[in-house]
Amino acid sequence: MSDRDDRSERERAFSLLFDRSANAPSEETRERLGKHAAALGKRSVTPLRYTWVPALAAAAALAYLVIPGRHPAVRTADSAVTSASRPPIAEVPNVAPPEAPPSEAPEAEDPVASVLGGDPADLEPFDLGPLMGSPSPHRDDGNVAGRRGINDVTTVTNRQVERKTP
Amino acid sequence: MVRSLPLERLATDSEGTRESELVLRARKGDGQAFSELVAPYVGLMYRIAARASRSAALAEDAVQETLEIVHRGLGRYEPGTSFKAFVAAIAVRRARTLFRAEVRRSRRELSAPVGEAPVTPAEWLAAEETANRIRTALAALPEKRRQVALLRLDAGLGYAEIAAAVGTTEGSARVLVHHALKELSDQLKDLVAGVRDEAKTSAKGAGT
Numbered sequence: 475m476s477d478r479d480d481r482s483e484r485e486r487a488f489s490l491l492f493d494r495s496a497n498a499p500s501e502e503t504r505e506r507l508g509k510h511a512a513a514l515g516k517r518s519v520t521p522l523r524y525t526w527v528p529a530l531a532a533a534a535a536l537a538y539l540v541i542p543g544r545h546p547a548v549r550t551a552d553s554a555v556t557s558a559s560r561p562p563i564a565e566v567p568n569v570a571p572p573e574a575p576p577s578e579a580p581e582a583e584d585p586v587a588s589v590l591g592g593d594p595a596d597l598e599p600f601d602l603g604p605l606m607g608s609p610s611p612h613r614d615d616g617n618v619a620g621r622r623g624i625n626d627v628t629t630v631t632n633r634q635v636e637r638k639t640p
Numbered sequence: 641m642v643r644s645l646p647l648e649r650l651a652t653d654s655e656g657t658r659e660s661e662l663v664l665r666a667r668k669g670d671g672q673a674f675s676e677l678v679a680p681y682v683g684l685m686y687r688i689a690a691r692a693s694r695s696a697a698l699a700e701d702a703v704q705e706t707l708e709i710v711h712r713g714l715g716r717y718e719p720g721t722s723f724k725a726f727v728a729a730i731a732v733r734r735a736r737t738l739f740r741a742e743v744r745r746s747r748r749e750l751s752a753p754v755g756e757a758p759v760t761p762a763e764w765l766a767a768e769e770t771a772n773r774i775r776t777a778l779a780a781l782p783e784k785r786r787q788v789a790l791l792r793l794d795a796g797l798g799y800a801e802i803a804a805a806v807g808t809t810e811g812s813a814r815v816l817v818h819h820a821l822k823e824l825s826d827q828l829k830d831l832v833a834g835v836r837d838e839a840k841t842s843a844k845g846a847g848t
Contacts, residue, residue, distance in 0.1 A: 484821055485792075487835045491828070492793040495771040497690035498683055503700055507682050508675055510704050514711045515666050515674025 660719035667714050674714075678707060681727045687794050688731040691775060692738035699738075706734045722804070728795035729805035732787045739779045739786070770831060777827040785820035792817050 481489070499507065665673035682703065689702035709730050717726050778786050787806055791797045797805065803813040825832055 483836065484825060484832065485817075487832045487839065488793055488821060488824065490835050490839065491770065491831055492691075492774065495767055495774055496687045496794065497696075497699070497771070499686040499700070499703075503686070503696075504682060507686075507700070507703055507707070508679060511678050511682075511707050511711075512671040512675040514707055515671035515677075516669055517711065 656720060656723075659723045663714060663717060663719050663723070666711075674711060677723070678710060678727070681724060684724070684728060684795055685731045688728070688735050688790055689738060691771075691778065691790065691794055692735035693742050694772070694775070698741070702734055702738055703731075706731050709734065722797075722801050724795070725791075725797055725801035725805045728791055728797060728801075731795070732790045732805075735790065736783060736786075739775075742775065742779065773828060773831065774824075777824050780827065781820060781823055785816055785823065788813060788816040789820040789824065792820075 659677060662673045662677040666677055685703045685706050686699060689699040689706070690696070693699050693702065706727075710727055713726075713730065717723065778789060781789065784806060788802055791802045791805055799810045799813045799817070802817070803810045806813065806816075808816070
């Protein structure tokens, strides 16, 4: 070692002192340590990328959860988690107070009702009747006579039948 | 977890190439390759661990743990750089725990000495006393200064390797080593003076 040669006198004295008081392992100890090293060496070494990639992913996930405002808060019934990520009101200056709720709040629209209560044509979007030449059942210009004929059919009771019979 | 070491490309000789090959094989689970790779540095790891702890058993345990950390860290070792600095950096970080435990334990009990027994009882006592005083002085240093002192005096690293191992510049490494030695000198004046006198006497003897 090149810079080992330009030692000061004090350092040389210390080197001598340390060398004299140093301990070397006995042959038995060396042998044991050698066996230990050989046993250790049989284990496979985990490549570095397998160490830092999961660590990086974990850190990114943690940062995503901890840093507020980076993601929409999860709304739950007991919002213990969301309150932590939501900035407190006191820390947000110049925020307009929330508007008063309307006196008659519109009813919450039931998605099922909105679908079922829509235009009847929406319920049968694949009615191919007009395309196939037959009039649509939902329009007045179609098959009026047919529907009238069906409607003109009257039921004849047994008594009426008996009266007609001589 | 051991952080990645931005080691400079220092080892460009055939030894470094051989180490790089062993690293690649060890990464694939070749136990023999890993054993060959770390064998030259077992003494270094043990020396650093024993510097921090008086217990031979604890020092050996620490080396085993250091080996495990080195093995796990092979994925982040950059082939072509100083593997010695890589190992030494892990060893001195592991020694930190030992220093702490030793400071606590030295207040409670006296323990068995570490390593092989010196030749005579007088030498054993002298070596043990010196080692204990150095250990105490090192334990009193700030963490980074203690690390660079161990890397310089026990691991024998150059400033560039120390800088890479502790994650600083070479100039800062020099300053850290300077401050560490100054603080150690203040605590170990008599020992350093004795070693200097011996060195001067031996130099005179060699000259005449």
